[in-house]
Structures are given as structure tokens and as C-alpha cells.
Amino acid sequence: MTSRVYNYLLAILLLVTGWTCPVHSSTLVADLDLDQVSITIDFNGESLLLFGAVSGGTASDIIVIFKGPDVPLALRKKERASGIWMNRQTIIWQNAPSFYHIFSNRTLDEVLSEEQQARLRIGAEHIGLRTSQVMLDKEKAKAWRSALTSNMTERGLWKLNERNVSIIRGALFRAPVYLPANIVPGEYEVRVLHVQNNQLVAEDTTYISVAKTGIGAMIYAFAHDYSIFYGFFAVCFAVFAGWLAAAAFRKQ
Amino acid sequence: MYIYLPIAEISMHIAVVVGLGGGVGFLSGMFGVGGGFLMTPLLIFLGVPSAVAVSTEANQIVASSVSGVLAHWRRGNVDFKMGGILVAGGLVGSSIGVLLFSILRDIGQIDLVIRLSYVVFLGIIGVLMLMESVRAIMQTRQPGAKRGKLHQHNWLHGLPLKVRFRKSKLYISALLPFFLSAFVGVLSAIMGVGGGFILVPAMIYLLGMPTYTVIGTSLFQIIFVTANITILQSVQTQTVDFVLAGLLLVGAVIGAQFGARVGALLRGEQLRGLLALIVLAVCLKLVFDLVITPEDVFSVELLK
Numbered sequence: 001m002t003s004r005v006y007n008y009l010l011a012i013l014l015l016v017t018g019w020t021c022p023v024h025s026s027t028l029v030a031d032l033d034l035d036q037v038s039i040t041i042d043f044n045g046e047s048l049l050l051f052g053a054v055s056g057g058t059a060s061d062i063i064v065i066f067k068g069p070d071v072p073l074a075l076r077k078k079e080r081a082s083g084i085w086m087n088r089q090t091i092i093w094q095n096a097p098s099f100y101h102i103f104s105n106r107t108l109d110e111v112l113s114e115e116q117q118a119r120l121r122i123g124a125e126h127i128g129l130r131t132s133q134v135m136l137d138k139e140k141a142k143a144w145r146s147a148l149t150s151n152m153t154e155r156g157l158w159k160l161n162e163r164n165v166s167i168i169r170g171a172l173f174r175a176p177v178y179l180p181a182n183i184v185p186g187e188y189e190v191r192v193l194h195v196q197n198n199q200l201v202a203e204d205t206t207y208i209s210v211a212k213t214g215i216g217a218m219i220y221a222f223a224h225d226y227s228i229f230y231g232f233f234a235v236c237f238a239v240f241a242g243w244l245a246a247a248a249f250r251k252q
Numbered sequence: 253m254y255i256y257l258p259i260a261e262i263s264m265h266i267a268v269v270v271g272l273g274g275g276v277g278f279l280s281g282m283f284g285v286g287g288g289f290l291m292t293p294l295l296i297f298l299g300v301p302s303a304v305a306v307s308t309e310a311n312q313i314v315a316s317s318v319s320g321v322l323a324h325w326r327r328g329n330v331d332f333k334m335g336g337i338l339v340a341g342g343l344v345g346s347s348i349g350v351l352l353f354s355i356l357r358d359i360g361q362i363d364l365v366i367r368l369s370y371v372v373f374l375g376i377i378g379v380l381m382l383m384e385s386v387r388a389i390m391q392t393r394q395p396g397a398k399r400g401k402l403h404q405h406n407w408l409h410g411l412p413l414k415v416r417f418r419k420s421k422l423y424i425s426a427l428l429p430f431f432l433s434a435f436v437g438v439l440s441a442i443m444g445v446g447g448g449f450i451l452v453p454a455m456i457y458l459l460g461m462p463t464y465t466v467i468g469t470s471l472f473q474i475i476f477v478t479a480n481i482t483i484l485q486s487v488q489t490q491t492v493d494f495v496l497a498g499l500l501l502v503g504a505v506i507g508a509q510f511g512a513r514v515g516a517l518l519r520g521e522q523l524r525g526l527l528a529l530i531v532l533a534v535c536l537k538l539v540f541d542l543v544i545t546p547e548d549v550f551s552v553e554l555l556k
Contacts, residue, residue, distance in 0.1 A: 044254035044263040072555040076360050079549070084368075084542040087360045087551075098554065147550035155552070181256065181263035184554070216258040223259055223490045231486030234311050234494045235479045241498065242318030245505040250323075 026057040028202040030064075030192040037179060038213040045181045050103070051174040052204065054194055058170035061104065061111040061195040065122060066177060068099025068157075068210075069186030075148050091144055092132035098184035100124060100158045103175045105165040111195050120193070120200060124149040124158050156180040185210050259493035260304045268298070269496065273503025280316070280504070281511025282518075283527040284467075285448060286474070288313050289374060291500065292366075292444035293534060302363050304493055306353070306444030307485035310478040311497040313446045316504060317474045324468025331419040331465045334429060335472040338451075341430035342477035345437025350484040353442055357489075360553075364542075369443050371538050377449050378531035385525035392521070420461045420469075429459060433473055441481050446474040449531075 030052030037046045050064060073096045079088040104111055108123065118126050125145065135141035152158035157180070165175040187209050194202040212220055223230045256263045272294060280287030288309050295305035324330055356362040411425035432454050436447040451470045455461045461469070486492045515523060 039256060041256055041258070042254055043256040074360065074553045074555055076551050076553070077549055078546055078551070080545075084364075085544075085546055085549075086364045090360050092555070144550075147548075148552065151548070151550055151552040154548075181254075182261070184556075212258075216256055219258040219495065223486065223492070227487045227490055228483070230490075231483035231492065234486060234492050234497070235314055235482050237494055238311055238314035238479075238482070238497065238501075239318050239475075241501055242315035242320075243322065245315070245501070246319035246322045249505070249509055 026202040028194045028204045037210040040214045041216040046179045048177040062165045063193040064103040065191040066101040067189045070095040071098045094130040103161045103164045107162045269499040270503040273500035274507035277504030277507025278511035281508030282515035286446040288445035303491040307491040308493045309444040310481040313478040317471045321471040329468040331469045338433040338473040339476040341433030342437040345434030346441045346477045349438040349441025374535035381528035385521045388521035
């Protein structure tokens with residue numbers, strides 16, 4: 001915890017030193033209170049604090065785009081066939097972000113116009129995605145795209161956190177970030193934008209890695225790198241456990 | 253306390269996992285069944301990916317079958333000759349089942365096939381058991397009901413490759429147990445069950461084995477079939493979570509002890525009637541899920 005406070009103080013220091021420099025254009029610096037998120041055996045999500053400062057002007061609006069590694073996603077659609085609901089259509093999205101949270105101090109629409117959001121590629125509907133098949137029907141494409149967004153939102157992986165960034169005295173800002181337990185390990189990109197009058201005036205990008213560590217990571221690596229031995233190990237473990245259970249509860 | 257299951261890649265409360273094992277273990281101890289047919293759907297319901305649920309349950313069944321077979325072995329109630337033929341068939345069937353499983357998973361139909369298999373087999377077994385136990389309860393009320401022949405002979409007993417099974421007092425074609433076991437092996441791999449609920453009645457009514465060798469011998473088959481599934485799934489899909497299996501087992505072992513004590517208080521036909529009702533309840537729940545309009549017709553899956 002002390003290192004988190006230390007980081008925060010460092011940001012303020014940077015801000016103060018930045019203030020004395022003869023800069024005219026706005027600059028921005030942001031960081032997280034952790035360098036790495038470890039998925040340990042008792043992992044159940046992680047809370048982070050994003051913080052930063054703006055110099056050379058007053059911070060008007062801050063937008064944070066917290067993005068996880070791209071993964072292929074299959075979106076399936078059920079249809080009723082002879083009385084039962086079954087998957088009948090599938091679309092594969094080849095490069096969808098596994099995590100996509102946006103944070104802002106006001107609603108996104110108040111901060112940026114729709115055209116600007118599209119141009120800066122901010123928002124679930126503006127991410128460039130490749131699909132397994134080209135959908136010519138615009139309405140259908142839109143329905144599938146919004147189904148993707150709502151399904152990822154339901155899993156807590158995509159989210160728009162509006163009014164979640166606090167700006168302090170027009171210079172410092174912070175936002176609480178929650179990474180749920182179902183996140184995908186990898187490199188996460190945090191883009192912080194300073195927006196003024198619908199224009200991007202400064203930005204900073206920082207990264208944080210999410211990695212499996214400890215015994216859980218070892219088991220995962222064992223299962224994937226030496227899968228045949230893992231299989232035999234799992235069977236031996238089960239035979240031993242079964243024998244142990246029988247011995248422990250053998251009728252006297 | 254939460255535990256992040258390393259293969260399932262989800263976080264679950266430890267009490268939920270052990271409690272689930274305990275609850276299913278209680279029922280399996282009470283009724284003398286494996287409980288895979290309850291555990292696998294419950295794991296899927298709790299958010300464990302279906303592939304992980306099926307493979308992990310196979311791993312857990314290895315343990316529970318080993319612990320179950322030991323007592324039968326000591327009493328000499330395992331027919332190893334019959335067991336050997338069942339294992340041979342079961343290995344072939346479960347290997348085909350694992351292959352089918354990954355094909356179905358790739359085309360996005362595995363959940364449907366798992367559900368449909370449950371509906372069909374739980375439905376059939378549940379209805380048959382319910383009818384049998386109702387008849388038995390009626391019969392105990394009118395004493396003097398006559399006993400039938402040891403087992404019926406039909407065309408199945410005329411198949412070639414006849415083998416004598418001394419322990420089970422049988423002289424039947426080896427093809428019969430082989431193909432029966434192969435069929436159960438396929439189901440075992442797809443449904444994440446030991447398959448005792450099909451194997452045991454089939455061994456009694458189809459093969460005509462005496463009841464005292466059936467349980468031990470079927471457990472013997474189940475050990476090898478589920479071990480085969482565990483190894484094949486480990487190699488092919490890396491979906492065996494032995495941490496999850498271990499935690500479920502802790503609960504199941506303890507739960508089964510209590511279940512067995514409660515079960516001893518009830519009569520056999522009452523127990524079978526009760527089990528039939530549970531089986532039918534699971535079946536109906538699955539039918540319901542398949543038939544009602546889902547809240548969201550779309551579903552997303554992370555491919556890795």
C-alpha cells in the first residue's frame with residue numbers, strides 16, 4: 001500500500017515540476033498504482049487506481065480507455081428448430097479486445113461528439129473488428145455487433161464507466177478500475193486522453209501486464225506443456241485419493 | 253475464500269465447490285450411484301466451461317470408482333474376465349467419444365448434444381426405475397408373488413464368440429459386453445458420467461449377470477474408461493482441472509458417508525423410487541431449458 005501512495009506522490013511531483021517548465025501546450029501523465037496484476041490461486045479480481053495529472057492548462061475532460069489483449073471470439077445465435085433452441089449461426093470476431101473499459105468524468109457524449117468518438121475510435125461500436133464473414137446486410141451487421149457488445153458487457157469485460165473519473169482542482173485526476181476474475185492474461189493498454197471543447201489536446205499511454213503466477217501458473221503450464229504427463233498424473237492422483245478415501249472410511 | 257481454478261480459469265468460492273461435492277456425494281452415498289449425472293450439469297450451471305466440467309468429472313469419477321471397487325474386490329465380487337472385455341469395449345468407445353466431443357465443440361454444438369443426451373438417457377432410466385420401484389412397492393404389499401427365471405434368453409445370446417464367465421455363471425458371446433461397454437464409453441466421454449446408470453441395468457437385464465458381481469465389475473470398467481477420458485482430454489483439450497476434481501472429491505467423500513447412513517434407513521425400492529424422481533427432475537429441468545425462449549439468443553465464447 002505504501003508504494004501506491006508513493007506513486008501517487010510521484011505524480012504530483014511530476015506535475016509540480018512540469019508546471020515550472022516553460023511549456024505552452026498541455027501535457028498529461030498517468031499511471032496505475034500497480035505494475036503488474038498477478039493471477040494467483042486465490043485471485044478473485046483486482047482493484048486498481050488509475051491516477052495522473054495535467055499540466056499546461058486546466059484539465060477539462062479526461063477519458064481513459066483500458067484495453068486488454070485481442071482474442072478471437074465466437075458469437076453464436078440460437079434459433080428454434082423442431083421445438084428446441086440450438087445454435088444455428090456463428091460469427092467469429094478475429095481480434096476483439098478481451099477487456100474494454102472506458103472511463104470518463106462526464107458522459108462520453110457530453111465530452112466528445114459522435115463523429116469525434118468514431119474518428120478517435122472510442123467506444124465499443126467504433127473498435128475496428130475483423131469478422132470471419134463479410135456481412136452485406138447493414139441491419140444484420142448492426143444487430144450482431146450490438147449483441148457482441150451486450151454479451152461482453154454482461155460478462156463485465158466491456159463497459160462504459162461514465163462519471164467515474166474524478167478531477168481534482170483542474171489538475172489531478174483519478175479513477176477506480178476493477179479487473180474481474182474472468183480477465184484474460186496478457187498486456188493491457190491504458191490510454192488516457194485529455195479533451196477540451198471536443199478536441200484531443202493531450203494523451204498518454206501506459207501499460208500493465210496481467211499474468212498468472214504461483215502454483216496456479218505452474219499447474220497451467222504443466223497441463224499445456226506436458227499434457228500427456230499431466231493426464232497420467234491426474235489419473236494417479238485420483239487413484240491415490242480414491243484409495244485414501246476408502247482406507248479412511250473402511251468399515252470397522 | 254475464493255480459489256482461482258487453474259484450468260477452468262474461473263474463480264469460485266471454496267465452500268461452493270466443496271459443498272457441491274458434499275451434496276452430490278451425499279446423494280451418491282445414499283443411492284449407491286456415482287453422481288456424475290448430477291455433478292456435470294451442476295458444474296456447467298455454475299459457469300464451468302462444459303469441456304472442463306466433463307473432463308474434470310471423469311477425473312473425479314476415477315477416484316470415487318477406485319474407492320468403491322476396493323470393498324467389492326475384497327469380497328470377491330469383481331468378475332475380472334467380464335471386466336476385461338468391458339474395459340476393452342469401454343476404451344474403444346470412450347476414445348471415439350472424446351473425438352466426437354472435440355468435433356462437436358468446434359462446431360459449437362457440444363452443449364446441445366450434452367443436454368440432449370442427458371434428456372434422452374435420464375428420461376428413459378428415470379421412467380424405467382420409477383415403474384420398477386412402484387411395481388416393487390406394490391408387490392411387497394401382496395406377499396407370495398412368484399419369482400421369474402434367472403434371466404431371459406433372446407437373439408442376443410445367440411451371437412458368436414461365446415465365452416464362459418465362471419464368476420458370473422454365464423456363457424454368452426463376448427461381443428455383447430464389448431459393444432455394450434463401447435456404447436456406454438461414448439456416452440461417458442460426452443456426458444461426463446461414469447455411465448453406471450446405464451451399464452448396471454444393462455448388465456443385469458441384457459447380459460443376465462447376477463446382481464452381486466454387477467456393481468464391482470461395472471466400477472472396474474468405469475475406472476479404466478474414465479482414466480482413458482482423463483488422459484485423452486488432457487492431451488487433446490487440456491481441460492482436466494485436477495484442483496477442481498480434488499476439491500469436489502473432498503466434499504464427495506465426506507458427503508457419501510452421511511448419505512450411506514441415511515440410505516441404510518430406507519428400503520431398496522423406496523430408495524430407487526426417490527432416485528428415479530431426482531433423475532426425472534434433472535431431466536425435466538434440461539427439457540425446460542431447451543424448450544423455453546432464451547433471454548438472449550446470442551452467446552459469446554472466447555476462443556483460445
